[in-house]
Amino acid sequence: MKDPYPTTEDSGTVRLRLDLAYDGTDFHGWARQKPADGAEIRTVQASIEDALSKVLRHPVRLTVAGRTDAGVHATGQVAHVDVPRASLTTRSIDDDPSNLVRRLARLLPEDVRIHRCSFAPDGFDARFSALRRHYAYRVTTHPRGALPTRARDTAHWSKPVDFAVMRESAEILTGLNDFAAFCRAKEGATTVRDLQAFTWHDISTPAEPQLYLAEVTADAFCWSMVRSLVGACLAVGEGRRPAGFTAGLLDERKRSQLVPVAPANGLTLVGVDYPDDAELAERAEQTRGVRVLEGEEHRARGKGCPERNPYFEAAPGATDEGGARPASAPGGAG
Template structure:
């Protein structure tokens, strides 16, 4: 039976979500190994995740699923979260484990992912207690200019200029929200929401916005880069530690099957040839 897991982790000491060769520490490996221990099987129950975060990226609202034998869930399900808490390291938690509805897929059923990137332009730097979660930008930032620059990026576009290409994958995405707000403590938060993200997309968008915010580029520049559809050497991929996956959204249970089909469709822009890959 399919089990949904709701997960959070501090990405500082992880080499990303996905298992990697060479013994690098990853979130997937920690959870899968812990599942094998607490279910007393020693087996690897593979996790499918909503979004594969990079090394150093955090998550508060990550979602994954795994398929367990029904008898195993009957024997261990009631105590699984508590037992995982006793086995997992302190920088990763499973907050909920429950049977998923029919057709649920942590990756393909998702309707949106919401990330937040946090940065401070305080001349004194970052609060030491927040140093693993907030980027220091050593120039004053104009959030109004960054919000102006964000406008042309919203909607469905080919984000090739802001993504690291992967063989067989499309770079067409629908960016639903990109806005900057300054908190009372002075920290700037960029909220970025899309149906899905390609590799390095959020960190590249933030890098472009910061160039506008500190006056090195005009607000029109990120839109021109987007329209060019090629990587611009001036677009910096900012460091990962300021980024947190805050939420993954799903449709009502009755729409899960339709969402799965839609997510697997190849995407193309109007008037363009279909792009390879999915999501």
């Protein structure tokens, strides 16, 4: 399949890859949007597009790996943008797009930062070429709530939880399943996903007791899926839902009203994986295919989660049920 956004000299267009981070607290999500009165709503996409358009003096449109909801953060988000090659030359970017990092830093608000800007390899699509997305969810059940210095990225769950039960409730969900019970309905969209890892860690410290971290990896996620997965486990952990509740939800084929959606502020997109450059276009074509369940199987499977997961290994203080931090994230059934 030919890449619809070529990056050749002849086309006059070049594709850039942006690696970025943001504090989602004060944004209405990733996607650019306008209300009925025409006033601009503050979104991550709009902030970056406006700054980039100003630098290049050319309107741009970003495509992102994961369209995060309002209040959700990112430390490892990936996007691409197609720009006229001439605009890079006239704006003294030339063959070094990393120069954009410094220029954008002067224009972007403090809660958005571009880590890296580079030429994208042929066939790269930030959304469709991705193999998997990695999310982390940070939550405390301590009565006082999160520390003031972590309140923006740590959710508060008002009831204490049984950690072992919560962890079991998560592990049973891994694999290729229909997660309709955990997803908000979207017409024409599939809810079949390959949940490659879903693990809870007790990361409590004397300063932050009753603190837990969920690490969630899948080939893709549907709307509100991660927060619903987390919310279901927390509900079982506090005893509001019975043991086996999450396993039973896999038999549902529509959104379950029994599944609570965990608060947005605890969720962070920490990384996105891509295949080798030679496989980018093939992966994008495969991902565009609509998934259809035939019994318990599916024709479009994601590649399994890697044994070692650098996105989660860097998480400070994460422990395995109070013990040493595991060297690798467990791989889910693929």
